[in-house]
Amino acid sequence: MRPAHDLVTIAGDVYVSGASIEEWSFGLRCFELIPSDVAIKTAAASSVASAVFTHLGPILSNRLRLKNVTVARINALGRYEKTVDGAYDKGEWNGATVLTNAATGNLPLQSAVVVSLMTARAGATGRGRIFSPAISENLGADGRLTGSRSLDIANNYKAFLNAVNALTTLGNVGVHSSKGYASSVTGIRVGKVVDTLRSRRRSQPEDYSVVTLV
Numbered sequence: 001m002r003p004a005h006d007l008v009t010i011a012g013d014v015y016v017s018g019a020s021i022e023e024w025s026f027g028l029r030c031f032e033l034i035p036s037d038v039a040i041k042t043a044a045a046s047s048v049a050s051a052v053f054t055h056l057g058p059i060l061s062n063r064l065r066l067k068n069v070t071v072a073r074i075n076a077l078g079r080y081e082k083t084v085d086g087a088y089d090k091g092e093w094n095g096a097t098v099l100t101n102a103a104t105g106n107l108p109l110q111s112a113v114v115v116s117l118m119t120a121r122a123g124a125t126g127r128g129r130i131f132s133p134a135i136s137e138n139l140g141a142d143g144r145l146t147g148s149r150s151l152d153i154a155n156n157y158k159a160f161l162n163a164v165n166a167l168t169t170l171g172n173v174g175v176h177s178s179k180g181y182a183s184s185v186t187g188i189r190v191g192k193v194v195d196t197l198r199s200r201r202r203s204q205p206e207d208y209s210v211v212t213l214v
Contacts, residue, residue: 003182004081006030006041006170007074008048012066014109014134015098022109024064024133028164031171031182032073038083041071041091044169049093055160057099059153061134063109069093071170078178109134112195113145115157119175119183126183128175130157131197144192154190161185 011025049069072090073081081089113135117128135153140146145153165172176182 003176003180004076005032005074005174005176005182006044007070007072008045008164008170009068009070009072010048010052010066011068011070012064012133014061014063015065016063020065026130026132028130028161028173029074029128029176030164031174031184033169033171038087038089038091040169041073041089042093043091044071044167045069045091045093047167047169048164049095051160051163053097053099055156055163059136059156060099060132061136062099064099064133065096066099067094067096107135107137107139107194108196110196111135112197113137113150113153113190114195115153116189117173117175117185118187118189120186121175121181121183125177125179125181126175128185131195132157135194137194139194145194147192150190150192154188157190158188161188 006029008028008030009025010027011023013020013024014022046069048071049066052066052069070090070092072088075081083089111134112131115130115132117130119126119128132153137145137149137153161173164170173185174182175185
């Protein structure tokens with residue numbers, strides 16, 4: 001079992017020509033700083049949203065919208081905690097704001113740059129990952145990200161996680177293993193090879209071109 005912690009979920013969609021064509025999300029697990037109430041979690045969600053715009057906006061496609069940030073307490077049983085009145089112990093930021101300070105890249109929407117979260121703990125229980133939403137990038141001649149661009153992505157995610165760690169309403173970002181281990185994130189690793197997510201591929205509408213053989 002994981003120790004009790006706050007789960008931060010960051011979610012949005014891909015918005016093209018006035019239509020939402022795909023949804024994306026990723027999560028962070030933060031050490032619980034203090035047993036907080038809904039008002040504190042709501043303030044934390046708003047601060048995380050601001051950090052997304054400031055630090056991730058410059059590297060993400062301007063076809064992306066940020067729609068929701070949720071901060072929810074997860075108890076030691078791995079379940080969403082409830083308040084005394086039976087409501088879930090969580091706070092939310094809601095909007096539909098385009099990341100306008102980003103640029104449009106040419107990578108397919110199902111592309112995913114993997115941001116690995118490193119800790120002082122060795123092995124799989126000490127590593128986490130974020131499948132970044134659509135990056136504003138083009139590929140080099142070898143079909144990979146260039147070294148300078150992968151470093152830029154790593155530095156932007158570093159700044160984002162540092163901003164989250166600086167919040168007084170949340171504890172530090174960590175890797176919380178299902179085996180019960182929890183370690184603070186101490187570094188980030190981003191490779192040059194772009195991955196793909198099948199779930200993102202399936203979420204896009206398919207329009208076929210059909211031809212008949214003579």
